[in-house]
Amino acid sequence: MGKGGGCLPSKQRAPIGVSDQDPPNPERGSSSISVQNQISSANATAAPVQDGALQVQPPKKLKIFIVFYSMYGHVEILAKKMKKGVDSVEGVEGVLYRVPETLAPEVLDQMRVPQKDNEAPVISAEGLVEADGLLFGFPTRYGSMASQMKAFFDSTGKLWEQQRLVGVPAGFFVSTGTQGGGQETTAWTAITQLAHHGMVYVPIGYTFGAEMFKMDSIRGGSPYGAGVFSGDGTREPSETELALAEHQGRYMAGMVKRFAQSS
Secondary structure, eight states: OTTTTTOOOOOSSSTTTTTSSOOOGGGHHHHHHOGGGGOOOSSSSSEEEEEEEEEEEEEOOOOEEEEESSSHHHHHHHHHHHHHHHHHHHTTEEEHHHHHOOOOOOHHHHHHHOOOOOSSBBGGGGGGGGEEEEEEEEEETTTTEEHHHHHHHHHHHHHHHTTTTBBBBEEEEESSSTTTSOTTHHHHHHHHHHHHTTTTTTTTTTGGGGGGGSSSSSSOOOOTEEEEEEETTOOOOOHHHHHHHHHHHHHHHHHHHHHHHHH
């Protein structure tokens, strides 16, 4: 798929995991989302003949950029799980990026924000055009995205003017402090960013299966994307929250492959 070239999914194909019945859980042995087997050997690139033998090169991997802001580490944990899910799909690779920090170091020190590692480099707005798909992760602030992520989206004006992100599939994952803190509204209010760029929003729906319906424990996440409850900042993500993040990465990778194959 071209970078921001307006690729749209084929109207003749149903999205992965969609059926006439409630979708099963792909992490529990379902075959409805068999993304690993979707890449065809016909996509391989044939190189010039050398020494009488046809040299076949594997296709170039599709790139999903996982772009996040994480203050206390919760969103970053989900981002890494999401990358694991993306990387599990043949032909697709997840790449982690941070957005720039907007708060001064002394302010971060007063807020007792842990120092960031260098594992995920900082990305500029221009770097987004190199992605075949995008996953944006951020904590909530009064029911919408944190100002650091909003500032990053605000810096994409030139890309909007040139329509360089049109048709790129994108999704969200979030962190909130409380159960009513914005697991859904944070994603709702972020959709406007995608709409103005002409990007294609890819929610996960109920493709996680039975885990989406359980009521016996606290769990972040929704049909709009994975999520985690951070509490006062000390709560660790549950196994279900981590599994949902990994599932979203795998699901998104399958969707990006389908978009690329239909272009």
